[in-house]
Amino acid sequence: MENSGCWCDGIHKFIFYIGLIILFRYFFRFVFCIQRYFFRKGHNVQERYGQGSWILVTGATDGTGKATAIYAAKEKGMNVVLVGRNKDRLLKAEKEVRTANSSIDTRIYEFDFNKSTEIKDFMKISEEFKDLDISIFFSNAGVMTTKCIRDLSLEEIKEMTETNIHGPSILTKIFTDRFAKRDKRSAIMIMGSVAGCTPLPNNSQYGATKAYLISFSKAVGYEISDKIDMIVSTPGFVKTKLNGYAENPLAVSPTHQAASLFKDLGFERQNMPIIGQEFANNLLGIVYSLSESLGLAILGKIMIQERKEIETYWEKQEK
Numbered sequence: 108m109e110n111s112g113c114w115c116d117g118i119h120k121f122i123f124y125i126g127l128i129i130l131f132r133y134f135f136r137f138v139f140c141i142q143r144y145f146f147r148k149g150h151n152v153q154e155r156y157g158q159g160s161w162i163l164v165t166g167a168t169d170g171t172g173k174a175t176a177i178y179a180a181k182e183k184g185m186n187v188v189l190v191g192r193n194k195d196r197l198l199k200a201e202k203e204v205r206t207a208n209s210s211i212d213t214r215i216y217e218f219d220f221n222k223s224t225e226i227k228d229f230m231k232i233s234e235e236f237k238d239l240d241i242s243i244f245f246s247n248a249g250v251m252t253t254k255c256i257r258d259l260s261l262e263e264i265k266e267m268t269e270t271n272i273h274g275p276s277i278l279t280k281i282f283t284d285r286f287a288k289r290d291k292r293s294a295i296m297i298m299g300s301v302a303g304c305t306p307l308p309n310n311s312q313y314g315a316t317k318a319y320l321i322s323f324s325k326a327v328g329y330e331i332s333d334k335i336d337m338i339v340s341t342p343g344f345v346k347t348k349l350n351g352y353a354e355n356p357l358a359v360s361p362t363h364q365a366a367s368l369f370k371d372l373g374f375e376r377q378n379m380p381i382i383g384q385e386f387a388n389n390l391l392g393i394v395y396s397l398s399e400s401l402g403l404a405i406l407g408k409i410m411i412q413e414r415k416e417i418e419t420y421w422e423k424q425e426k
């Protein structure tokens with residue numbers, strides 16, 4: 108009898124200490140989260156990556172790309188290369204960047220990820236700017252067509268694959284090699300999405316492209332961490348044309364998104380723009396871990412609603 112009492116005591120103590128460790132872990136995670144979202148200032152970009160260096164931004168003609176180009180120029184004093192698929196839109200965005208900070212330099216480059224898919228096309232981007240000290244590459248261009256696989260055309264699947272996976276992978280390799288020759292640290296920022304954190308019915312292709320980017324960024328980031336800071340951003344809703352300027356209460360402005368990315372650069376492997384989106388994503392992760400079917404059903408419904416909202420937005424634009 109005495110022996111069995113000892114045995115039970117041991118089990119109780121074991122459970123107690125494991126519980127305590129889990130509690131401490133969550134407590135420290137919470138404290139760290141508060142520090143990260145409300146008190147962190149971000150690195151001094153000029154000091155860390157080189158005085159007068161450049162950022163190259165893809166998809167710089169609108170949304171988060173344009174906002175990040177403007178933020179980098181205005182708040183970080185960086186020179187900016189804007190990459191986009193439309194010359195007029197590029198010139199317009201370039202003007203906005205120069206208005207934000209007239210003392211920096213800018214260059215533009217026309218490139219369509221859905222049309223230029225050969226390796227030599229990608230090499231040309233870097234070669235065109237071989238005279239510039241580019242220290243940050245921001246792979247931002249992306250497209251989303253919120254449909255289930257039955258409704259998606261083959262062209263839409265190709266476009267999402269070329270723009271969201273093929274381009275970012277090849278350019279990351281090109282810039283990794285280029286950055287290896289720099290004396291200072293460099294950075295690669297990849298635009299993922301919360302859509303890649305869990306399987307996303309009724310937006311499956313887009314979600315899968317972003318899941319690829321999250322996995323790719325974290326693994327590559329580990330491989331090159333001696334010289335390059337790599338971060339993947341996984342926002343939920345940012346108010347841009349991609350999602351018909353979402354009315355979602357957790358949606359942030361593209362400028363807020365840009366600021367949060369710079370704040371986390373060099374500290375984190377993954378970025379979320381606000382604590383509310385981080386909590387919502389964690390909650391969804393818990394639902395998925397309890398019942399994958401329930402998680403799939405909830406997100407499948409949300410995506411049907413999102414598709415309707417985007418279609419309504421574009422119908423209004425066409426009128």
Ligand SMILES: NC(=O)c1ccc[n+]([C@@H]2O[C@H](COP(=O)([O-])OP(=O)(O)OC[C@H]3O[C@@H](n4cnc5c(N)ncnc54)[C@H](OP(=O)(O)O)[C@@H]3O)[C@@H](O)[C@H]2O)c1
Pocket residue numbers: 165166167168169170171172190191192193196218219220221222247248249250251270298299300301341342343344345346347348349350
């Ligand atoms: N908005 C959100 O809620 C949200 C959330 C998570 C992640 N993201 C990601 O954020 C990134 C930027 O999206 P956004 O929300 O800012 O949307 P956006 O306003 O539509 O901007 C997308 C940018 O990518 C460019 N682009 C699209 N296809 C291209 C192609 N084939 N070749 C070259 N450039 C191309 C667009 O050029 P044009 O100006 O010519 O259209 C535009 O500059 C995307 O990777 C998206 O997946 C967005």
